[in-house]
Amino acid sequence: MELSDRKKQILRAIVDIYVSTAEPVGSKAIAALPDMSFSSATIRNEMAELTQMGLLEQPHTSAGRVPSAAGYRLYIDELMQDYRLSVDETKSLSGAMELKMQEFDKLLSQVGQLVSKATNLPAYTVASHQGDVTAKRYDLIMAGPDSFILVLMTTGEVVKNKLIKLPLEVSEQDLKLLSAVLNASLTELTAEEFTNELLSRVTRNAGAAASLVPVIVDFTLSVLREQERSNVHLTGHMRLLGQPEYRDVEKAQEVLETLDEETISNLPAALHQQGPVQFLVGPENVAKELKDTSVVMMRFDIGEGMQGTIGVVGPTRMDYAKVTAKLSYFAENLGKMFQKNAAPALPDSIETKED
Amino acid sequence: MELSDRKKQILRAIVDIYVSTAEPVGSKAIAALPDMSFSSATIRNEMAELTQMGLLEQPHTSAGRVPSAAGYRLYIDELMQDYRLSVDETKSLSGAMELKMQEFDKLLSQVGQLVSKATNLPAYTVASHQGDVTAKRYDLIMAGPDSFILVLMTTGEVVKNKLIKLPLEVSEQDLKLLSAVLNASLTELTAEEFTNELLSRVTRNAGAAASLVPVIVDFTLSVLREQERSNVHLTGHMRLLGQPEYRDVEKAQEVLETLDEETISNLPAALHQQGPVQFLVGPENVAKELKDTSVVMMRFDIGEGMQGTIGVVGPTRMDYAKVTAKLSYFAENLGKMFQKNAAPALPDSIETKED
DNA sequence: ACATGGCACTCATTTCCGTTGAGTGCCATG
DNA sequence: CATGGCACTCAACGGAAATGAGTGCCATGT
Numbered sequence: 198m199e200l201s202d203r204k205k206q207i208l209r210a211i212v213d214i215y216v217s218t219a220e221p222v223g224s225k226a227i228a229a230l231p232d233m234s235f236s237s238a239t240i241r242n243e244m245a246e247l248t249q250m251g252l253l254e255q256p257h258t259s260a261g262r263v264p265s266a267a268g269y270r271l272y273i274d275e276l277m278q279d280y281r282l283s284v285d286e287t288k289s290l291s292g293a294m295e296l297k298m299q300e301f302d303k304l305l306s307q308v309g310q311l312v313s314k315a316t317n318l319p320a321y322t323v324a325s326h327q328g329d330v331t332a333k334r335y336d337l338i339m340a341g342p343d344s345f346i347l348v349l350m351t352t353g354e355v356v357k358n359k360l361i362k363l364p365l366e367v368s369e370q371d372l373k374l375l376s377a378v379l380n381a382s383l384t385e386l387t388a389e390e391f392t393n394e395l396l397s398r399v400t401r402n403a404g405a406a407a408s409l410v411p412v413i414v415d416f417t418l419s420v421l422r423e424q425e426r427s428n429v430h431l432t433g434h435m436r437l438l439g440q441p442e443y444r445d446v447e448k449a450q451e452v453l454e455t456l457d458e459e460t461i462s463n464l465p466a467a468l469h470q471q472g473p474v475q476f477l478v479g480p481e482n483v484a485k486e487l488k489d490t491s492v493v494m495m496r497f498d499i500g501e502g503m504q505g506t507i508g509v510v511g512p513t514r515m516d517y518a519k520v521t522a523k524l525s526y527f528a529e530n531l532g533k534m535f536q537k538n539a540a541p542a543l544p545d546s547i548e549t550k551e552d
Numbered sequence: 553m554e555l556s557d558r559k560k561q562i563l564r565a566i567v568d569i570y571v572s573t574a575e576p577v578g579s580k581a582i583a584a585l586p587d588m589s590f591s592s593a594t595i596r597n598e599m600a601e602l603t604q605m606g607l608l609e610q611p612h613t614s615a616g617r618v619p620s621a622a623g624y625r626l627y628i629d630e631l632m633q634d635y636r637l638s639v640d641e642t643k644s645l646s647g648a649m650e651l652k653m654q655e656f657d658k659l660l661s662q663v664g665q666l667v668s669k670a671t672n673l674p675a676y677t678v679a680s681h682q683g684d685v686t687a688k689r690y691d692l693i694m695a696g697p698d699s700f701i702l703v704l705m706t707t708g709e710v711v712k713n714k715l716i717k718l719p720l721e722v723s724e725q726d727l728k729l730l731s732a733v734l735n736a737s738l739t740e741l742t743a744e745e746f747t748n749e750l751l752s753r754v755t756r757n758a759g760a761a762a763s764l765v766p767v768i769v770d771f772t773l774s775v776l777r778e779q780e781r782s783n784v785h786l787t788g789h790m791r792l793l794g795q796p797e798y799r800d801v802e803k804a805q806e807v808l809e810t811l812d813e814e815t816i817s818n819l820p821a822a823l824h825q826q827g828p829v830q831f832l833v834g835p836e837n838v839a840k841e842l843k844d845t846s847v848v849m850m851r852f853d854i855g856e857g858m859q860g861t862i863g864v865v866g867p868t869r870m871d872y873a874k875v876t877a878k879l880s881y882f883a884e885n886l887g888k889m890f891q892k893n894a895a896p897a898l899p900d901s902i903e904t905k906e907d
Numbered sequence: 908a909c910a911t912g913g914c915a916c917t918c919a920t921t922t923c924c925g926t927t928g929a930g931t932g933c934c935a936t937g
Numbered sequence: 938c939a940t941g942g943c944a945c946t947c948a949a950c951g952g953a954a955a956t957g958a959g960t961g962c963c964a965t966g967t
Contacts, residue, residue: 435808453790
């Protein structure tokens with residue numbers, strides 16, 4: 198069923214006011230708005246109907262109204278107006294974004310911190326792989342009498358290394374042979390495809406450096422597995438305490454205890470629609486402890502078969518428009534950074550990817 | 553001046569009770585203790601004196617007594633009895649310690665999480681270098697037409713790598729030359745010792761691959777700098793909320809806002825004594841916002857010229873004995889892991905160090 | 908000289924109750 | 938069908954009284 202324009206206007210007004218005051222909104226407050234040309238009585242009648250439709254809620258008989266989860270959902274889907282960042286806001290955000298492209302993980306975790314700071318809410322970033330993660334290239338370096346450095350490159354252009362210390366008499370030649378074998382047999386395999394049979398064949402062909410094989414395989418598997426599961430960075434938990442709904446420590450604790458990397462990585466399961474920006478409102482959330490919190494998340498493209506998400510967690514009463522605008526800003530700039538990075542050019546400090 | 557045995561006994565009782573109840577302790581409660589053979593009136597007199605000596609405090613006239621910072625200090629230095637972990641406790645701790653030696657950083661951050669969980673308080677870990685951090689060895693790998701992998705090993709056996717993408721026509725030979733030059737000229741230098749003059753000489757000698765030099769140097773400097781400043785991992789902030797002194801959100805927020813990696817790395821400045829285990833009680837702390845919190849920290853040896861610390865942050869009223877016991881457990885086991893690691897032997901998954 | 912029981916006093920905390928005021932629902936009116 | 942008016946509801950505020958844990962000090966006993 199369709200809402201009348203007047204009901205929409207009133208619902209929007211209620212959400213807008215409630216978002217900034219965190220107090221139930223009364224009919225008088227709405228009637229007092231500049232572009233509201235009805236009396237409080239009329240608004241009361243409309244509000245009664247909106248309540249009956251399940252879009253508003255009344256904490257108790259003689260209190261104002263508060264948007265219900267359904268109300269927020271409708272607001273987000275149909276009524277929310279784009280928030281335009283002010284010049285000042287843009288300036289402070291862009292000031293913050295001046296960070297070096299260091300380790301990929303660190304970059305994401307830094308951006309998470311920026312988002313959290315900018316929104317004054319807990320924020321998270323996720324980097325997840327699309328498709329299979331496999332080893333692409335192995336290199337072995339002789340680093341000392343009993344020291345070897347293994348350098349492993351995986352899909353997604355991620356490079357990891359490990360210092361191996363083993364008392365072992367081998368020549369550069371032996372290492373060359375081993376890495377040739379590794380590159381021939383153990384590339385383009387996901388962690389699951391490392392069978393025992395395969396490994397024993399590799400060990401047999403490995404020559405003098407065969408005793409390195411188990412360590413190398415262990416490492417490779419742990420790198421592949423780590424990259425398979427999405428990498429979540431969550432920061433700024435304590436900013437929730439600034440929100441009036443968590444003035445009660447019990448409430449805050451409950452939410453904060455549920456809010457870990459684990460929970461975050463389960464969030465996408467609750468999504469219905471598709472699209473670059475997603476909202477999970479209150480009870481739509483995965484964990485029941487989060488029934489009064491909402492999540493706004495936004496995708497951005499990393500390239501190299503990877504997919505990033507930045508998100509913000511806050512009370513259901515959250516300034517969705519503003520948060521969305523800020524997330525967009527960051528997502529857009531991250532996207533740009535990665536595009537720049539993809540193009541092999543420009544000898545400055547952000548066009549390379551390291552690990 | 554020396555305290556009478558009876559005063560000591562009473563002070564200890566007050567700290568012990570207050571630590572577990574978080575309520576001011578009255579004379580009656582003390583008199584009721586099994587090994588207390590004096591009447592409440594006698595204890596009242598003693599308490600009055602202890603108060604006058606500045607070891608106890610009285611929140612208001614008709615309330616019980618609470619240990620002052622000086623009282624805690626005396627308790628820690630003289631009265632505290634070793635807490636023996638129960639079998640159950642040891643079991644649950646040792647269960648938790650079964651973690652793989654993965655990336656060094658990750659290991660520390662995991663241990664931090666374990667400590668925080670075990671003590672139910674915020675915890676941190678620090679790894680800091682003793683002495684200069686310098687580059688030890690450079691290797692260059694040709695990873696594709698326009699891709700090069702730089703592998704850098706520094707003091708402390710830390711290995712880092714970076715994928716460099718530059719459109720550049722060079723041969724394996726050119727790379728070999730460049731790495732020889734790097735190893736000859738840019739090792740055993742701290743970040744400060746990288747002068748412009750030196751760099752231009754290196755660039756001149758670098759041959760065909762000279763355009764890689766700026767990227768390599770940038771990376772090297774950032775790795776050296778990152779290792780110079782101590783690496784702090786802080787987790788479990790929200791566990792503070794479980795403590796009764798932070799039932800008031802305002803208080804909690806104030807502390808949580810000050811409690812960041814920055815503050816933690818400044819803590820050692822406040823230490824007077826030496827020793828493996830250190831206590832910072834309330835106002836002894838660096839930041840005034842932390843005047844009601846205490847820190848217990850414990851050193852452990854990493855080897856390779858590195859030095860580790862694990863620590864716990866909590867209210868001044870904290871079970872110092874229990875926390876110390878648990879920290880000892882973790883510090884000891886970490887120490888063992890690193891000793892094992894130092895000895896180049898045993899082909900299982902914890903004897904190598906990776907990054 | 909010192910431990911103890913007794914007692915008056917203090918003061919934070921809790922409980923109760925009346926007041927206030929924001930907000931609603933509904934009805935009569937224009 | 939919008940509006941003004943009016944009775945009603947109920948959380949929140951505030952002050953007064955009751956409660957009780959704890960102290961300080963004194964008189965007494967050993």
